[in-house]
Amino acid sequence: MDTIFLNDIEALRAIIEESPMPIGLFAGREMRIKVANKAIQQAWGKDESVIGKTFHDAIPELNDQPFDKLLDDVYSTGIAYHATEDRVDIIVNGRLQIFYFNFTYKPLKDKEGNVWGVLNTATDVTELVVARKQREEAEERLRMAIESAELGTWAIDATTHETFPSDRTKELFGLNCDEEMGLDTSLSLIDEKYRDYVATTIETAFEKGGSYDLEYPIHDAKTQRERWVRTTGKLYTDENGKPLNFSGIIMDITERKHNDMRKNDFIAMVSHELKTPLTSIKSYIQLLINKIPKGNDEFLNSALVKADRQIVKMTKMIHGFLDMSKLESGKITLSREEFNLCDLLNEIVADVRFYTYTHFFEIYRQDNAIVYADRNKIGQVIDNFLSNAIKYSPRETVIDINCIVIDSNVQISVADKGIGVKPKDQAKVFDKFYRVDNDIIKTVAGFGIGLYLAGEIIHLHNGKIWVESEECEGATFYFSIPLA
Incomplete structure (x- = not known):
C-alpha cells in the first residue's frame, strides 16, 4: 500500500520509535519532522535535536540534492516514491560521507483523503553497493589487463564439461569467433604427443582439485601452423565443496x-x-x-x-x-626397467664414500622397493641429493639417508646438517637456474640446474619431490615414485 490513511501522530510515534528500521514522519508541506526514531537519526548522522525542525533545516547538506523536491512531489500528488540504491551525501562526525539507501516516501492521508504528511522508511545498503562497485571495477580492470596482454580465457563446466572459451582463445586455436569450440575440439588441436597428458591433467583437476599449469604446442585449425601456448587454471567449488567449473587463462608463448x-x-x-x-x-x-x-x-x-x-x-x-x-626439447626418454631402488641407493652411496672423505653417510632404513623406472636417471637424482648435502653442510658431519616404502610408493630422503633452506626459497629450489640468495652459497660452485633436472626426472616418473628445512638447522630432500 503506497498511501497510509492515518492522522494520529501519537499513535504512530510508539510504533515508529520501537521499529529497528529507520523511519521518520514529516508533517505539513514544510516537512516538519514530528517523529524520527534512533535508527533514522543514525542514518542521517544526527541526533534527536532534529525533531521539530523542517527536513530542509535539519539536514542542510541535502538541500542541493533532490530530496526536498521529491518530498514536495509526494505531498502534492499523493503518489509514493520508491528509491533503490540512491546516493545520499550526509555529514557524519563533521565529514561529508557518501551513502546508498533503499528508501520510500509514502503520503499520509486523513479520512477525507487529504495528504497531511509523509512517512520516510529507509534501508542503508552502502556496504552492499560499495562491495558490488569494487567488484565491478576489479572485474573491469582484470578484463582490460587480459585484453592488453592478449590473453584468452576459458571455463569448463564441472558437470556437463561444456566449454566456454573467449574470442581470443578461439583465435589462438585458429577458430572464428562464431565457431563452436568444445573440449573435444580443443584437445584435437593439441599436438598428439601432449594430448593425452593435457586431457589426463584436466580430469585429475576435476577429481582432486588444485591448480593447473601446462605448456604445449597446438596446431591452427585452418593453417596447421604450430603455436606454443601456456594454460593456467583452477577448479572452483561451491560452499559445500562441490565442483562448479574449471577455468583459467591461455597465452601465446611461441616466440619465447x-x-x-x-x-x-x-x-x-x-x-x-x-x-x-x-x-x-x-x-x-x-x-x-x-x-x-x-x-x-x-x-x-x-x-x-x-x-x-x-x-x-x-x-x-x-x-x-x-x-x-x-x-x-622433448627429446629426453625413459629407459624403464624393474630394479630394487635400495640396491641402487647402496651402490651410489658406496661410490660417493669412495671419493668423499669429508662427510659420513648413514643409511638408516632400507625397505625392499621394486620399481619400474629409468635406473640411470633415478641414480642421477640420488647422486644430486648427496652432492648437495656434501656442498652445503659442514665437514665431518653425518648425512642421513632412508629408503622407505609408504603405501604404493617408495620414498628416498637425504638429510644434512647444513645451512638449511629458507621457507621463501623452498618452493623455488627446483626451478631452473634458481640459486638461493645467501652469502655462504655464493662461494659454492653451481648453475642451479641439478635440482631442476631432478624435479623433472621425478615428474616424468609420476612422482613427487620436495624439501623440508629450518634455516641454519639443515635440510631434508625427498622424492617418491610409485612401486612397480
Missing part, C-alpha cells in the same frame, strides 16, 4: 619457446663439443697418475688427483646441460 629451443640447441651443441676434449684430458691425467711412481713426487700426485676430480665435476656439469636441453 622458440628462443628457449634455440638456446637449448646452442647449449647442447657446446656441451657436446666440450665432452671430447674433456675425455681426452681425463685420459691423459689418469695415464700420468699411473705412470708416476707413488711417493716420488707427492705434490704432483696430489695435483693430478685434484685435477681428475675437477674433470669429473665438469663432466657432470656438461651432462647436466645436455640433459636439460633434451628435456626442454
Whole structure:
C-alpha cells in the first residue's frame, strides 16, 4: 500500500520509535519532522535535536540534492516514491560521507483523503553497493589487463564439461569467433604427443582439485601452423565443496619457446663439443697418475688427483646441460626397467664414500622397493641429493639417508646438517637456474640446474619431490615414485 490513511501522530510515534528500521514522519508541506526514531537519526548522522525542525533545516547538506523536491512531489500528488540504491551525501562526525539507501516516501492521508504528511522508511545498503562497485571495477580492470596482454580465457563446466572459451582463445586455436569450440575440439588441436597428458591433467583437476599449469604446442585449425601456448587454471567449488567449473587463462608463448629451443640447441651443441676434449684430458691425467711412481713426487700426485676430480665435476656439469636441453626439447626418454631402488641407493652411496672423505653417510632404513623406472636417471637424482648435502653442510658431519616404502610408493630422503633452506626459497629450489640468495652459497660452485633436472626426472616418473628445512638447522630432500 503506497498511501497510509492515518492522522494520529501519537499513535504512530510508539510504533515508529520501537521499529529497528529507520523511519521518520514529516508533517505539513514544510516537512516538519514530528517523529524520527534512533535508527533514522543514525542514518542521517544526527541526533534527536532534529525533531521539530523542517527536513530542509535539519539536514542542510541535502538541500542541493533532490530530496526536498521529491518530498514536495509526494505531498502534492499523493503518489509514493520508491528509491533503490540512491546516493545520499550526509555529514557524519563533521565529514561529508557518501551513502546508498533503499528508501520510500509514502503520503499520509486523513479520512477525507487529504495528504497531511509523509512517512520516510529507509534501508542503508552502502556496504552492499560499495562491495558490488569494487567488484565491478576489479572485474573491469582484470578484463582490460587480459585484453592488453592478449590473453584468452576459458571455463569448463564441472558437470556437463561444456566449454566456454573467449574470442581470443578461439583465435589462438585458429577458430572464428562464431565457431563452436568444445573440449573435444580443443584437445584435437593439441599436438598428439601432449594430448593425452593435457586431457589426463584436466580430469585429475576435476577429481582432486588444485591448480593447473601446462605448456604445449597446438596446431591452427585452418593453417596447421604450430603455436606454443601456456594454460593456467583452477577448479572452483561451491560452499559445500562441490565442483562448479574449471577455468583459467591461455597465452601465446611461441616466440619465447622458440628462443628457449634455440638456446637449448646452442647449449647442447657446446656441451657436446666440450665432452671430447674433456675425455681426452681425463685420459691423459689418469695415464700420468699411473705412470708416476707413488711417493716420488707427492705434490704432483696430489695435483693430478685434484685435477681428475675437477674433470669429473665438469663432466657432470656438461651432462647436466645436455640433459636439460633434451628435456626442454622433448627429446629426453625413459629407459624403464624393474630394479630394487635400495640396491641402487647402496651402490651410489658406496661410490660417493669412495671419493668423499669429508662427510659420513648413514643409511638408516632400507625397505625392499621394486620399481619400474629409468635406473640411470633415478641414480642421477640420488647422486644430486648427496652432492648437495656434501656442498652445503659442514665437514665431518653425518648425512642421513632412508629408503622407505609408504603405501604404493617408495620414498628416498637425504638429510644434512647444513645451512638449511629458507621457507621463501623452498618452493623455488627446483626451478631452473634458481640459486638461493645467501652469502655462504655464493662461494659454492653451481648453475642451479641439478635440482631442476631432478624435479623433472621425478615428474616424468609420476612422482613427487620436495624439501623440508629450518634455516641454519639443515635440510631434508625427498622424492617418491610409485612401486612397480
